[in-house]
Structures are given as structure tokens and as C-alpha cells.
Amino acid sequence: MPTTSRRMLMLIFFVIVLRSCAVFAAGPANPASPDNDLQTSELCKVPISSNVATQPRRPRIIPCGGMLNEVGVLERMYIPDSFDQDRVQCGLFDVPLDWARPELGYEQLHYTKYLAASDVEREGTIFVNPGYHPTGPSLTPQQRWMLYTAPKLHNSTEGKYDIVIWNVRGYSGHPSLTRPKLARCFDTKEESDMFYRGAGVVLGVEPAWGGRMEFLHEQTYEDAKHWFHLQSMVVEQCVRKQNTTLLGYMGTAATVRDLVAMADTFDGSGSPVNFWGMEYGAHVGQYLLQMFPERAGRVILQAPQGLDTYLYEDTYETWRHELTYAHTLIGDFVKSCIEPEDADCSTYWHDEVLDQDDIDMAQESLFKWARNRYMGWRNSHETDSNNSALAAACERPGSWGDPTYWLIDTLNEMQYIEHLDDFTLGVMPVYCGDKSTDYNQETAATRIREIEAMLEDDIRLAPFLSSSIFPPLDYLCHIWPIRAVERLRITTLESEMPETPAVGPLIIQYSQNPFARFLAPSSIVPRIKGAHNIVQLKFGVHGFEPETDVGRTIVEYLLHGGVTSHLL
Ligand SMILES: *[C@@H]1O[C@H](CO)[C@@H](O)[C@H](O)[C@H]1NC(C)=O
Numbered sequence: 001m002p003t004t005s006r007r008m009l010m011l012i013f014f015v016i017v018l019r020s021c022a023v024f025a026a027g028p029a030n031p032a033s034p035d036n037d038l039q040t041s042e043l044c045k046v047p048i049s050s051n052v053a054t055q056p057r058r059p060r061i062i063p064c065g066g067m068l069n070e071v072g073v074l075e076r077m078y079i080p081d082s083f084d085q086d087r088v089q090c091g092l093f094d095v096p097l098d099w100a101r102p103e104l105g106y107e108q109l110h111y112t113k114y115l116a117a118s119d120v121e122r123e124g125t126i127f128v129n130p131g132y133h134p135t136g137p138s139l140t141p142q143q144r145w146m147l148y149t150a151p152k153l154h155n156s157t158e159g160k161y162d163i164v165i166w167n168v169r170g171y172s173g174h175p176s177l178t179r180p181k182l183a184r185c186f187d188t189k190e191e192s193d194m195f196y197r198g199a200g201v202v203l204g205v206e207p208a209w210g211g212r213m214e215f216l217h218e219q220t221y222e223d224a225k226h227w228f229h230l231q232s233m234v235v236e237q238c239v240r241k242q243n244t245t246l247l248g249y250m251g252t253a254a255t256v257r258d259l260v261a262m263a264d265t266f267d268g269s270g271s272p273v274n275f276w277g278m279e280y281g282a283h284v285g286q287y288l289l290q291m292f293p294e295r296a297g298r299v300i301l302q303a304p305q306g307l308d309t310y311l312y313e314d315t316y317e318t319w320r321h322e323l324t325y326a327h328t329l330i331g332d333f334v335k336s337c338i339e340p341e342d343a344d345c346s347t348y349w350h351d352e353v354l355d356q357d358d359i360d361m362a363q364e365s366l367f368k369w370a371r372n373r374y375m376g377w378r379n380s381h382e383t384d385s386n387n388s389a390l391a392a393a394c395e396r397p398g399s400w401g402d403p404t405y406w407l408i409d410t411l412n413e414m415q416y417i418e419h420l421d422d423f424t425l426g427v428m429p430v431y432c433g434d435k436s437t438d439y440n441q442e443t444a445a446t447r448i449r450e451i452e453a454m455l456e457d458d459i460r461l462a463p464f465l466s467s468s469i470f471p472p473l474d475y476l477c478h479i480w481p482i483r484a485v486e487r488l489r490i491t492t493l494e495s496e497m498p499e500t501p502a503v504g505p506l507i508i509q510y511s512q513n514p515f516a517r518f519l520a521p522s523s524i525v526p527r528i529k530g531a532h533n534i535v536q537l538k539f540g541v542h543g544f545e546p547e548t549d550v551g552r553t554i555v556e557y558l559l560h561g562g563v564t565s566h567l568l
Pocket residue numbers: 082152155156
């Protein structure tokens with residue numbers, strides 16, 4: 001089946017998944033108990049007025065080629081009829097490199113706006129961050145969201161809002177118009193190959209990987225230790241290649257100041273900031289609520305991570321927890337949706353019986369996302385074929401006529417590892433630079449030894465996904481030496497009062513999402529009162545379908561600032 005029609009099918013599949021999800025339990029969250037009631041420290045309080053110190057700058061409108069067509073998106077991808085290209089406007093927005101010291105000069109952000117309708121009264125802007133995890137080289141999450149979700153959101157909010165997606169500092173996806181840019185480690189494949197060959201010699205190992213950097217044999221614990229050291233060398237090489245001053249300005253706190261400045265410019269000084277973030281993209285909203293609770297407008301946090309986890313937890317531990325959780329949920333999915341002869345996935349979907357194609361598509365997406373997200377090395381095709389757990393989950397007559405392992409082929413082909421495939425550090429400088437603990441060489445050395453010991457067992461943590469697995473760079477923050485110039489810290493200062501934003505944020509969680517654990521609101525939005533916390537039961541991917549209960553709740557919240565308890 002040609003790729004385009006498969007992509008189309010995949011989209012149709014998402015629609016099905018989303019349409020059939022149910023929701024329960026809305027309502028204000030209980031105020032956090034004093035024990036959990038975390039407070040922010042002065043660090044994020046002191047410079048809070050700094051945004052007014054700079055002159056607002058007008059955005060510059062530029063052609064949209066970069067955002068939408070840098071990789072030929074419009075020619076190759078399925079574009080929904082509802083996508084109105086004339087409504088898309090792209091621009092560059094100037095921001096100071098350092099919000100506390102604007103005299104250091106200005107950088108720029110690239111954004112894309114899906115314009116409000118001209119025949120209704122415009123209400124403002126909804127800023128969106130669909131998350132960072134790439135699912136492959138063809139579309140960034142930002143591009144995907146703009147193409148497939150923005151038109152639906154535009155229509156269902158009656159065209160009242162401009163919808164803005166921007167490429168945040170340090171992580172700009174394909175269009176490299178945002179500065180500071182994504183940190184690049186190598187300029188060419190040759191440079192990268194030379195580095196890895198040289199590093200092998202330095203480590204005294206015969207390179208065990210091939211031209212695509214895939215392991216030629218089933219990885220052993222010895223390989224894991226070598227790869228671990230190699231990753232440290234990659235990071236050192238990448239840091240050497242950067243202007244390290246810029247790496248300090250890639251943090252999420254700076255990104256929130258950028259967001260507030262855009263709202264000031266687009267909607268007027270002091271206007272409420274509406275924001276919708278998914279998964280790790282929700283961090284921006286979580287920071288907004290801590291840093292500028294008085295500016296928070298309608299804030300949706302969809303499948304968020306705990307703020308305490310993000311700021312304080314050792315990322316290798318986060319990787320172990322997330323991976324184990326994802327593996328368990330995907331295993332459950334396989335048991336009820338894949339293995340039984342007459343599987344109809346009714347445990348996962350409410351009212352629709354899925355056909356084999358839908359189930360295959362769900363499985364492909366889940367496995368692909370999980371591998372792209374949690375795997376920091378690559379298997380050979382043979383290793384994946386030899387993986388009996390994976391083979392058992394895949395072995396059945398495929399819907400495309402191939403009776404064998406179509407899924408294994410696809411997964412192996414689609415394995416995307418940011419620093420191997422596009423020679424960048426991905427989100428590592430942002431995530432790791434946001435960490436509250438300072439970098440310390442001794443602590444790092446101790447942690448390296450500990451992790452090295454843990455790898456012996458941990459590389460076998462997720463047999464369904466891969467017979468051996470190793471964390472990607474953004475889960476190896478202990479080797480990242482640079483911290484953001486401004487960082488958010490949450491302490492337990494008794495004197496700090498809880499904050500009550502004018503409109504409580506809307507938190508959407510999933511009970512069956514392999515990529516987001518269910519959390520208490522006090523861990524997602526510490527000390528913020530009045531949050532609405534809703535849980536989507538059964539299986540679902542993140543996204544937006546106006547006809548679902550969750551979709552209706554989102555629209556109701558965006559239009560009216562509240563949710564009613566009509567949920568199932
Ligand atoms: C737009 O929204 C209306 C309801 O507000 C709906 O009836 C219509 O089908 C939607 N149109 C599209 C193209 O999605």
C-alpha cells in the first residue's frame with residue numbers, strides 16, 4: 001500500500017480512537033493538603049516584571065514556506081479539506097536573549113498563526129505547544145498539529161481565536177528560523193561517521209554498529225557500557241561545537257516570558273494568556289501558572305508530566321518509570337486487542353468494534369511512538385526479527401497481504417533517533433538545562449557508575465518494544481553540564497500563599513495512555529487552586545475531536561472558561 005494512503009488511514013484511525021473515548025469526573029480539584037502544597041521560591045518571583053522592561057517589537061510577517069513546506073509537506077502529506085491555507089500566516093517575533101538583560105541583544109522566534117475568522121468578534125489568541133517528541137523525520141509535531149488540528153479547533157471555537165504555534169527557543173523542528181537554534185552536533189553524515197569511528201578507537205572497541213548506526217548483533221551488557229560512554233563523548237563533542245552562552249538561554253522559563261510577550265503584542269498589554277500544551281509541551285503552561293498566575297487565561301494541560309518530576313527527578317529514573325509504565329500498558333493492549341482470535345478491543349473502546357486495519361494501525365502507532373521515544377540505540381532488522389516477544393505480538397496475517405512480520409519491518413524502518421538521524425541534541429539542552437539541581441562533575445561521575453551498573457538489567461526492561469533498550473539523550477541529563485540562566489524552582493516556603501488564577505486550568509489525563517502516568521493535580525500544578533481535572537477512560541491518543549466528550553469539554557472551556565459536570 002502506498003505510503004500516502006497508509007498515512008491517510010492512520011489519520012482516520014486517530015479519528016476513530018478519539019471519537020469513542022469517554023470521560024468522567026470533572027470539577028474543581030481539592031485544595032492540596034499542606035504537605036503537598038509546594039510553593040515557588042524567589043527565583044521565579046524576582047524578575048517577574050522584567051517583561052515590561054523591553055520595548056514591544058512588531059512581529060515581521062514572512063512567507064510560510066519554511067513552516068509548511070520545508071520538507072515538501074504539502075506535496076506529500078494528506079491535507080484535510082478543512083485546512084484553509086489562506087488563513088495561515090507566518091512570522092518572526094523578536095525577543096531578548098536574556099529577559100533580565102535586554103542590552104545583550106535580541107533573538108527571534110518563528111511562529112505560525114491560524115487566523116481568526118474575519119466576520120466574528122475576535123476574542124484573542126490560543127497558543128499551542130503540541131509537545132516535542134518526534135515520531136519520524138517527515139513532520140514535526142508543530143506542523144502536524146497545524147495541518148490536522150488547528151482547522152478543527154478554529155471551526156469549533158467559532159473562529160473567535162487566532163491559533164498560534166511557535167518554535168520555542170532551542171527546539172525549532174525543521175524550520176531553523178528560531179534562535180537560539182536546535183543544537184547541532186555534526187554538519188554532515190561524514191563528520192558524524194568519522195566521529196563515531198574515532199570514538200570507537202578511543203574507547204578501544206571494534207565498532208559494533210553499521211552505517212545506519214544500528215547494532216549488527218543482539219546488544220550485550222558490554223555493548224551497553226560502551227554505548228553509554230559513547231553518549232558522553234557525543235555530548236562533549238556537541239557542547240564543543242556550540243556557543244555555550246546560547247545554551248543557557250534555551251530554558252522553559254525564558255520560553256514562558258516569550259509567550260507572555262507575544263500575548264502582550266498580539267492581544268494587548270496585560271491580556272490573559274491562553275495556552276494549550278500536550279505532554280511535555282504542557283510544561284510551558286505549568287511554568288506559566290507558577291511564574292505569572294495573574295496572567296494565566298484559559299490554560300489546558302493535556303497528558304502533562306508532574307512538575308516535581310520534571311524539575312527534580314533524575315532523568316534516568318524518569319526513563320525507567322516511564323518505560324516500565326508504557327511497556328505494561330502496551331502489553332495489556334496486546335493481550336486484549338491483538339492476541340485473542342476475535343479481538344475487537346472492546347476493553348479499550350466504548351462503542352465501536354474495530355476492524356483488523358484499525359487495530360493494526362493502533363498497534364503500529366503505539367509501538368512506533370514508544371520506540372522513538374524511549375530507545376536511544378538502534379537494532380538491526382535481524383535483532384528485531386529474533387525478538388520473540390515482539391514477534392509474538394506481531395505474528396498474524398497482516399492486513400496488507402503479507403503474512404509475516406509487516407510490523408517488525410515497519411518499526412525497524414521507522415525507528416527515529418534524534419541525535420543519530422538529524423545530528424542534533426533534540427530537547428536535551430532544554431529539558432536538562434531546566435533541571436533544578438546544579439551540574440557537578442563529581443556527582444555526575446558517581447551517577448555514571450550507578451547507571452552503568454543498572455544497565456545490566458535495565459536494557460531488558462521492555463521486551464515487547466525491543467529485546468534490548470537504552471535511553472535516548474534527553475533521559476541522560478546527568479551528563480549535561482549546562483543549566484538555564486533562569487530556572488523555576490519549587491520549594492516549600494510556608495509563607496507563600498496558594499495562587500488562584502482568574503480561571504482555573506483544565507487538566508486532561510488518561511487512564512490508559514502509555515505515555516502519561518496518572519497524577520494528582522498538586523503534582524501537575526502545585527499550589528494552584530481551582531484546577532479542573534478530567535480523566536479520559538479507556539484508550540486514547542492525545543489530540544482533539546470536537547465530537548468527543550473530551551473535545552466538547554475543551555471547546556466549552558476555551559469558549560466559556562469553565563466545565564460543567566455533564567461528563568460520563
Ligand atoms: C464546523 O462546526 C460546526 C459546529 O460548530 C459543525 O456543524 C460543522 O460541521 C463544522 N465544519 C467543519 C468543516 O468541521
